[in-house]
Amino acid sequence: MDTRSKSSRKWRTLLAAAAVLAVTLVNFLLFPAIGIQAEKQFEELKTQEGVEVGFMQELIEGSYVLYYELAGGGDTFGPGVQEGIKGWQADFEGYRNRVDYYAMTVSEHTTNTSRNLSVLLGAGETDTSLLENLKSHYQCWFLFRYGGEGEFSIDQVWSENGLEDELVKTALQAKRTGDIAGAEGGYVQEDAWYSGFAPKDFQVVFGIPDTVNMASQKALRDNYEREVLSYMVSGDSALFLGSLTALALAAVLLNSNKIWKGTIAFQRRGRQYMMEPAIFGFVCTCSLKTQFTELNVEYGVLTGNENLFQILGVGTFAQVYGLLEIGLLLVLLYAMWYLSLYYLRPVFTLGPKKYIRQYSLVYLAATKGISWLQRKWNCLKDELAHVDFSRRTMKLIRRIVILNFLVLAVLSFFWFFGIFALVVYSVVLFFILKRQYDRVERDYRSLMEATAHIAQGELQYEDTSDWGMFEPFKQELAKIRSGFSKAVEEEVKSQRMKTELITNVSHDLKTPLTAITTYVELLKDPNLTPEQRAAYVEILDKKARRLKILVEDLFEVSKAASDTIKLDLMEVDVVNLLKQVWAEHEARFSQMGLLVKWTLPKEKVIRMLDNQKTYRIFENLFGNIEKYAMPGSRVYVEVRMLAGSRPVAAGTPERKAENPAVSAPERKAENVAAGTPSDGENAPVAVWENSGVEIVIKNMSAQELHVSGEEITKRFVRGDSSRSTEGSGLGLAIAKSFTKAQKGEFQVTVDGDLFKVMIRWR
Numbered sequence: 001m002d003t004r005s006k007s008s009r010k011w012r013t014l015l016a017a018a019a020v021l022a023v024t025l026v027n028f029l030l031f032p033a034i035g036i037q038a039e040k041q042f043e044e045l046k047t048q049e050g051v052e053v054g055f056m057q058e059l060i061e062g063s064y065v066l067y068y069e070l071a072g073g074g075d076t077f078g079p080g081v082q083e084g085i086k087g088w089q090a091d092f093e094g095y096r097n098r099v100d101y102y103a104m105t106v107s108e109h110t111t112n113t114s115r116n117l118s119v120l121l122g123a124g125e126t127d128t129s130l131l132e133n134l135k136s137h138y139q140c141w142f143l144f145r146y147g148g149e150g151e152f153s154i155d156q157v158w159s160e161n162g163l164e165d166e167l168v169k170t171a172l173q174a175k176r177t178g179d180i181a182g183a184e185g186g187y188v189q190e191d192a193w194y195s196g197f198a199p200k201d202f203q204v205v206f207g208i209p210d211t212v213n214m215a216s217q218k219a220l221r222d223n224y225e226r227e228v229l230s231y232m233v234s235g236d237s238a239l240f241l242g243s244l245t246a247l248a249l250a251a252v253l254l255n256s257n258k259i260w261k262g263t264i265a266f267q268r269r270g271r272q273y274m275m276e277p278a279i280f281g282f283v284c285t286c287s288l289k290t291q292f293t294e295l296n297v298e299y300g301v302l303t304g305n306e307n308l309f310q311i312l313g314v315g316t317f318a319q320v321y322g323l324l325e326i327g328l329l330l331v332l333l334y335a336m337w338y339l340s341l342y343y344l345r346p347v348f349t350l351g352p353k354k355y356i357r358q359y360s361l362v363y364l365a366a367t368k369g370i371s372w373l374q375r376k377w378n379c380l381k382d383e384l385a386h387v388d389f390s391r392r393t394m395k396l397i398r399r400i401v402i403l404n405f406l407v408l409a410v411l412s413f414f415w416f417f418g419i420f421a422l423v424v425y426s427v428v429l430f431f432i433l434k435r436q437y438d439r440v441e442r443d444y445r446s447l448m449e450a451t452a453h454i455a456q457g458e459l460q461y462e463d464t465s466d467w468g469m470f471e472p473f474k475q476e477l478a479k480i481r482s483g484f485s486k487a488v489e490e491e492v493k494s495q496r497m498k499t500e501l502i503t504n505v506s507h508d509l510k511t512p513l514t515a516i517t518t519y520v521e522l523l524k525d526p527n528l529t530p531e532q533r534a535a536y537v538e539i540l541d542k543k544a545r546r547l548k549i550l551v552e553d554l555f556e557v558s559k560a561a562s563d564t565i566k567l568d569l570m571e572v573d574v575v576n577l578l579k580q581v582w583a584e585h586e587a588r589f590s591q592m593g594l595l596v597k598w599t600l601p602k603e604k605v606i607r608m609l610d611n612q613k614t615y616r617i618f619e620n621l622f623g624n625i626e627k628y629a630m631p632g633s634r635v636y637v638e639v640r641m642l643a644g645s646r647p648v649a650a651g652t653p654e655r656k657a658e659n660p661a662v663s664a665p666e667r668k669a670e671n672v673a674a675g676t677p678s679d680g681e682n683a684p685v686a687v688w689e690n691s692g693v694e695i696v697i698k699n700m701s702a703q704e705l706h707v708s709g710e711e712i713t714k715r716f717v718r719g720d721s722s723r724s725t726e727g728s729g730l731g732l733a734i735a736k737s738f739t740k741a742q743k744g745e746f747q748v749t750v751d752g753d754l755f756k757v758m759i760r761w762r
Helices: 003-045 053-070 079-096 117-121 128-135 164-183 217-254 275-286 289-303 308-314 317-344 352-359 361-385 394-412 417-455 468-523 530-561 574-592 611-628 664-674 731-741
Strands: 100-104 109-111 138-146 152-159 202-209 569-573 595-599 604-610 634-641 649-651 685-689 693-700 745-751 754-761
Touching: 003 217, 003 317, 053 079, 053 100, 053 109, 053 138, 053 164, 053 202, 100 117, 109 117, 117 128, 117 138, 117 202, 128 138, 138 164, 152 164, 217 289, 217 317, 275 317, 275 352, 275 361, 394 417, 417 468, 468 530, 569 574, 569 611, 574 604, 574 611, 574 634, 574 693, 604 611, 611 693, 611 731, 611 754, 731 745
Parallel strands: 595 634, 604 685
Antiparallel strands: 100 109, 100 202, 138 152, 138 202, 569 604, 634 693, 649 685, 693 754, 745 754
């Protein structure tokens, strides 16, 4: 908000306050004139008609009390009358000092006044001066007569307001009402005491002073309403409506963009949701017309129809206090009217719909409440549709029971009409349950259809629809389908491997056996020369050893497959054992021109392993290199400790295995570059005991590899598909089995012609 808008708002606020005060002042200036005119109107409408039946009935009961006392009281009447009259005596005590009476039986009389009311008992002429004297003290008098049989009548009735007929009528009505109540036994413990007790040959005259108000509440209320009506017709209503109109015009002028150069914004500022207070203030102000007139009436009583300046100058404290009180009420009334119009004005610019959205707190609360209820209802429906029986559902059941209890509790407040609401609730509940049942039935059919497909062997079938409360079964069926697929795949692989085993074993066994058989037949020839016989024997020996190795490999593989490998664990220096195996193959490596690049730790690496099985692992790996490595290439052997390992003890230096393919100076430089101990290093080294170790051997294959690293470790799988080498295809499978038997990891990676083996013991 810029400076211009702030200044405009400040001036408009000051002018609005001035308008409210000005209208209030005009009301005060006009109130006295309205009051004078209203009094004239009221005199024409004023009345005191009406006598309260209850008042007359109290006097009739009082006549019974007076008769009871004059007739001897408890000595004359029985216990029932004594108990029954006690209540009437207590009620009549309040009237003994408010009204005057003279009561008389045949032999006794009583009175509570010195005025001569007894003159009203005579049947003849009464002194006029005495009557005038009585009239100056009383507003009315009347005589109750009870005959010899207790019959009731009213006589000698007079009223200064001409209410004689009203008094007679009210007295007879009060007597009939009392008779009925007495006949019903509503006053005392014993039945019908009232009907058995009645004054006889008794008369009492009552004189009602001016200080006693006999008028009924309806008459008093009618007089007040006539007074209010007098003010309304005397200009009070015109003043009220004119004041509201003047303030409405001021609100329009003070909030006009044309007058204030477009500096008035109709958007809601901050968090002011003022629609409901504005509507309440508008309706409340319009409905306070009668209360405004009552203020005017009170103001007229306080000021005595004096004008405002007289009261401020010479008025009493009560007048000034009343003036300030009424002034404050008028200021609040007109301020509420102006603020209501101020906050209702945007409806003409924004429109009712947009105005309600921006200014209504009820709309905001209802929107958020409906949104919250909708979220809770959707959550409940989702929970009902996706009941998970694998966990406790007591919480859901408890929520449903509580919700149903709350609905029934609310309906019970409507009593009879709650039955119709209960019918509607039952119908709605029926359709909700039916819809839920249909959904469960549909989801159940989906479940049965999926299981039927799996039972028929259609393992690739998959239903992506939502199964509701059976959704957990979809996951379990997916696991079953995956397990079946895996089992079938493994079975197919197993059958294929069996077929390959038979084929490969037949081929690998048949080749040396055929050679042995052939050369045995040749040795049977007696014409063989000694040189030929020796050559044949050497070939037979070679084929026999080949057959022996193949049989031993098959035996080792069968033991690994049946998990019957027995381990003889001991402390094994992995690095030293690796170099021992390499030493046996060093000559062959030199012939092939293979250059070994070592990366070894300076410390000993001690692991609890089976020495023979570990030796066989390294033997198969180096043998595999001899068979398939590219001549003249490099072989990389690396031993490294895994993270978290550390040396724990001192050890003796180990001599590095040498590569005979290079000269001593070249070997020394090569070993130093590779990070291994060189000749002449005699310093003690630390020992790694049972530490994590990783062995990596890499070489280049002589032939192109068309198998994966995982596949090549399986049985009877060779690097050359032609099977022209002497390998059995079991070397890597045996190495992998022995590694796993010693709780290690064996992994082969093929990257083009690069063949990499990784062995890891953690």
